Amino acid sequence: MTNPVTITAPEGLPFVEIEREFDAPVAAVFNAHRDPELVKRWLGPNGYEMKVDRWDFVPQGGYRYLHVDPEGEEYAFNGTFHSVRENEFAVQTFEYEGFPDVVAVESMSFEDLGGGRTLLRIHSTYPSLEARDGMIQSNMEQGLTEGYARLDGVLAA
Amino acid sequence: MIFDPGADDRLDRAFMALADPVRRGIIARLSRGPATVNELAEPFAITKQAVSKHIQVLEHAGLVTRTRDAQRRPVHLDAAQLEALTAWIDRYRLIHEQQFRTLDALLAEAPGPDAGASVAPDAPIARRGDSAEPGAAAGHAREEI
Numbered sequence: 001m002t003n004p005v006t007i008t009a010p011e012g013l014p015f016v017e018i019e020r021e022f023d024a025p026v027a028a029v030f031n032a033h034r035d036p037e038l039v040k041r042w043l044g045p046n047g048y049e050m051k052v053d054r055w056d057f058v059p060q061g062g063y064r065y066l067h068v069d070p071e072g073e074e075y076a077f078n079g080t081f082h083s084v085r086e087n088e089f090a091v092q093t094f095e096y097e098g099f100p101d102v103v104a105v106e107s108m109s110f111e112d113l114g115g116g117r118t119l120l121r122i123h124s125t126y127p128s129l130e131a132r133d134g135m136i137q138s139n140m141e142q143g144l145t146e147g148y149a150r151l152d153g154v155l156a157a
Numbered sequence: 158m159i160f161d162p163g164a165d166d167r168l169d170r171a172f173m174a175l176a177d178p179v180r181r182g183i184i185a186r187l188s189r190g191p192a193t194v195n196e197l198a199e200p201f202a203i204t205k206q207a208v209s210k211h212i213q214v215l216e217h218a219g220l221v222t223r224t225r226d227a228q229r230r231p232v233h234l235d236a237a238q239l240e241a242l243t244a245w246i247d248r249y250r251l252i253h254e255q256q257f258r259t260l261d262a263l264l265a266e267a268p269g270p271d272a273g274a275s276v277a278p279d280a281p282i283a284r285r286g287d288s289a290e291p292g293a294a295a296g297h298a299r300e301e302i
Contacts, residue, residue, distance in 0.1 A: 003261075005254045020257050024264035032260055042260040045252045136249045 014132040018122040026112040029120060030087045033057060033108070048075075059084050063092075079103070087112070094124070102131045167219055171242050174218035179203070180211050187221060187234035197232060 003021040010017075022029050032038045036055035044050050044067045051074075053064040064078040079093035087110055094104045104124045111119040126132035174180055183197050198208040212232055215221040219238045223230050 003257075005250060005257055007250050007253065018253060020253075022257075022261060022264060024261075028264050029260075032263055038263060042256055042263050044256065046255050046259075 009132065009136055012129070014126040014129045016122075016124040016126075016132060016136065018120075018124075020120050021113065022118045022120065023116065024118060025116045026087045026110050026118045029118040030110050033090070034084075057081055057084055057090070096135075099131075099134075102127060104131070104135070167238075168242065170218040171220055171238065174214050174220055177211065177214075179208070180215055183208075183211060183215060183232075184220060184234060184239070187232060188236075191231040191233045193229050193231050
């Protein structure tokens with residue numbers, strides 16, 4: 001069974017909140033974020049290879065990685081790890097090098113739910129609404145809102 | 158970076174097709190199974206020709222197909238196309254969903270050959286302390302008091 005992911009992008013505020021539970025102990029979830037060999041195996045979209053230039057998941061550490069699509073196109077991301085507290089919390093910056101200087105601040109909290117379960121909560125703050133929405137909508141900006149409204153209609157019919 | 162212009166056109170047509178309440182009603186009906194034009198026309202206070210026109214729009218948008226079945230020509234919903242539509246809307250969420258599922262699988266893995274370097278995820282039942290599985294010890298390596 002998989003747990004659903006909840007993504008909230010409040011209207012008018014440059015935030016994204018993501019929540020997801022894992023059927024694994026908090027130490028394992030945390031370590032899957034710390035160990036670059038493990039990170040490579042899950043971070044990013046399907047079908048992309050991840051190359052890690054740097055991954056120091058420690059306070060005042062940093063990272064740079066590339067997602068390589070099946071055609072060999074590379075998408076690079078970098079940032080710093082500001083705070084990292086084992087099995088508990090981390091804050092990082094996040095920058096897509098295709099849009100330099102648009103930097104999000106992301107906090108991640110790892111909550112032990114007991115019974116070997118973990119709640120991961122990510123709160124991302126973008127420098128502007130446009131940056132936030134651009135991130136979410138990627139290159140498909142038009143019609144998202146209308147799309148949702150129409151889909152609502154389909155589902156409600 | 159993923160979508161080609163052709164896909165864009167198809168999305169445009171699909172959303173335009175769904176901008177009409179009668180066509181949404183038809184899609185909703187077809188989600189429960191194929192139906193003929195007559196059957197589809199029943200709930201609407203409009204002519205059969207008008208319903209046929211709506212079906213043509215949906216057909217053009219790739220949302221429905223028509224097959225010949227003896228004298229009947231039932232209309233079918235193309236669920237994959239509708240899914241492509243919702244997948245586009247939901248792309249950001251789906252990327253995370255997929256990514257976290259991969260993480261699930263990673264966390265559920267039995268300790269591999271190189272597990273010494275990382276925390277081996279223990280099965281939920283192993284937490285109760287009544288398990289003597291060989292993998293459990295590694296899983297508790299970081300759980301010092």
